[in-house]
Amino acid sequence: MKVIIDFFSRGTFWDVLGIFFQYAVFLYGTSLLIAYGILAILSLASIRRYMKKNANVDYNIIIESPLAPGISVIAPAFNEGVTIISNVRSLLTFNYPKYEVILINDGSTDDTLEKLVNEFELVQVDFAYREKLLSKPVKRIFKSTNPAYDKLVVIDKVNGKSKADASNAGINVASYDYFLCTDVDCILDKDTLIKLIKPFMDEETSTVREINGDVQIQEDYKRVIATGATLRMVNSCEVDDGLILRVRPPRRILPRFQEMEYIRAFVLGKMGWDRINSVPNVSGGLGMFDKDIAIKAGGYDSLSLAEDMDLITRMGAFMTDNNKKYSVKYVPITLCWTEGPTTLKVFGRQRARWGRGLAQLMSTHRKILFNPRYGRMGLIVFPYHFFYELLAPIIEFLGILFYIYLIITRQINWPYAIILIVFVYTYSVMITTIALLWDQITFKYYKTWGETIGLCLMAFIEPFLYHPLIWFFALKGYFNFIIGKKHVWGNMQRQGFNAPKKRSTVKAG
Template sequence: MSTIKTIIELLFLLYTVCILSFYFWLAIVSAKELIKNVREAKTTNFDALLSSPFAPVISVLAPAYNESLTIVDNIRALLGLYYPNFEIIVINDGSKDDSLEKTIKAFDMELVPFATDYKIKCQPIRGIYKSKVKAFSNLTVIDKLNGGKADALNAGINISKGDYFISIDVDSIIDPHALKKLIKPFFEETDKRVIAAGGVIQIANSCVIENGQMVEVNVPDKFLPRCQVIEYSRAFLMGRLAWSRLDGLLLISGALGLFDKEVVINCGGYYTKTVGEDMELVVRMRKYMADNNQKYKVVYISDPLCWTEAPSTLKVLGSQRNRWTRGTIDTIMLHRNIFFNRKYGFMGMVSHPYWVFFEWLAPIIEFSGILYFIIIALMGWASWSFFYVMLGFVYFFAIMFSNYAILFDHLSYNRYKKKRMIFKLLLTAWIEPFFYHPFVVYWGLRGNFDYFIKKKKSWGKMTRSGFEMPKYKKTKR
């Protein structure tokens, strides 16, 4: 029995060492890439791109389902993007609220005749609306039957005119300079074809938004969104940026991603039978390029290019994380032939296995470790000194990793101007492992249960609170 116990504990120890080593390696790689990106951003002349008559058309696709609370402000933000040649396509995916009516009224839109070339299958389009106002001539609204986000994006691709398209969440606020920064890698790379580019997503809770523009950046007042600020910093600056440098990036967030439309169409568009359409598309595009022996690249921009409203309640956040887990499993299962397949290079030998062992299976293994320790503790077999050493080591590694992400983000972009905001985040990082991480583990387990046992396929509800508007002080006359 003692031999079995020793083997089990060694396996848990090996897993812990492996995952922490991966995190440490990714942190070093991302730090080098971030320093490089910040230096390049200071010397890049984006004005040359803005004034160039050869700037390619970019189609901005924004699926909307029951987004009445923020849709008008977000469309205004999109209209204010600094880029010489772009169109905005808002896809009303059969909303049950007044999203469409609000949009039509706010931008003085009318139904226009249309013909659609269905290069990618999607639910029928009921109508296309264009604005009567010349200033909004690049705005198009598609009204279609409900088919989900992936289906809405496919409809937008069918209508779009650009060679490149950007998929966004309509509830997000995009940095006005996002398009010119995202398109830049597509022209810099000469040996490889850039097929997709993503940018850093940040949390907009408690920030002040005016006319669809970010006017004041604040640290979220509520604990849950504040934990997500730290989580996003780790994921984007310490994770995806490193995977981009290593040419192993498998995920570009659905909130903001720029894609080569030709490659997407050749791949068949977004897959509509998964809730993780963003990750699945990137993996399928990479497989397509590898299968056709084409040199390619998927890149990530370290700038904070998009702001999104994060869930502020456990119910909504749990629904989101449940969906993320199911989407991850779906992609891994659909493309399981990549797993340790040399044909797919770094993606097959490192990226895909990493997602299997340290993203999908992490909550299951962590829960199993906790359950195992409880059992041996009740039976009096636990080595408490070893337990305390391991607990302290893992805890302080997590704190160090979070603090590193917070401080590196601050030194690079200085988004949070007040010192108390940084202090607030650092303090949150110390308590996050006790009051936030256990929920993340539970939601991961629940996502596995819903995927394999309940066969759940739905998105779940994402209730929005809406962005905070500026408060003006009354002046005496």
């Protein structure tokens, strides 16, 4: 007993803990930085491969071809009356020969539905609706009497308070084998469908090997279950009725940081993961899915706050459970422009939701973490997200507390501390700059070098301004998750914006 009291009173315990913590944090930090470095290299390889492979592809072939697979575009809308017409028009003008647009009016309280009915000459049809995926009841289904709009299907359903619920209703109606999920207010490139369907159609399915002079084929069929592409901020772009005329990084500081963050998350993150077939998530703003697998995996979960990553996780788990190989592919070109929150209030709510969503996802699918049965998902994707996404804000928080403790007790070695801080700072600036460089390889979106460098320079102030915000809101999200505060998902968050209604349910991380 005395030993134990001594252990505490003499401070041995705190010393041991302190040393342990120091080492743990050091190890954690180093491994995180190494992981980023590896991702940067992988993503370069992945981008170059994509560019080489697709440099000479004639995308027109699919437009002419009767063999083009059909795609259902699914776009939920809630109180979008102001912009709905031009948004739907834009969805109806993709360069693709065989697709339908399923617009889900998720119980709007404004004139969204009326406007659609008038503009596109819609009539209610007897539709044999079968609920394959759970959603709130569908009230009516409309089709256009004008053959020019025969691609359009409009579903009127009871508000389900989530994008997941509305998307599920859309999937139930979808008649093609693939579906594209998007937000009705996202601006999509005209070639989105072509660019996203291509990876489904050219995944290497087998390897040729020569054994004893005999050519042998090893069936190594990897089914592509989903594809995604990069997103950018629409905030300061020049837009004409759903068509991007000129891309520009956002002028206001908050969305500008987000643009930088998105490029880093997509170009460096997703493309790097793509190279080793471990893409964790296809963003909710834009993603194409294999319908059959999505339905078998149970579709979107309306209770999840990270429903996009949740779906990919369940689709992947479904494939593994059935002993099938799969892959999720990413395309390094920006096909979707979304409005980034411009006020701290809305931004904070969005990030807190993401933080909470991540915590929720990790706890729902905890059986996957470190489970070798789930292959890369269990051993790479989940551990990475667990340690470097979920735990990062917490460890950072503890680290800061520890630093403060050291400062107060005057134990800190200032020169070393400063060297370490400078190290982390320069490294983070480097990673961001590299991401922006890789981004320039694929396509030079910004017209002037001033815009490009202007965005690059944000990396220098990010650690002081933007990072603490993300960190704070993530912690807030975790806190909400732990105390289980009831989260009003959809409508409240959408009402946060001023007219014209904009919302951002896109996850970049």
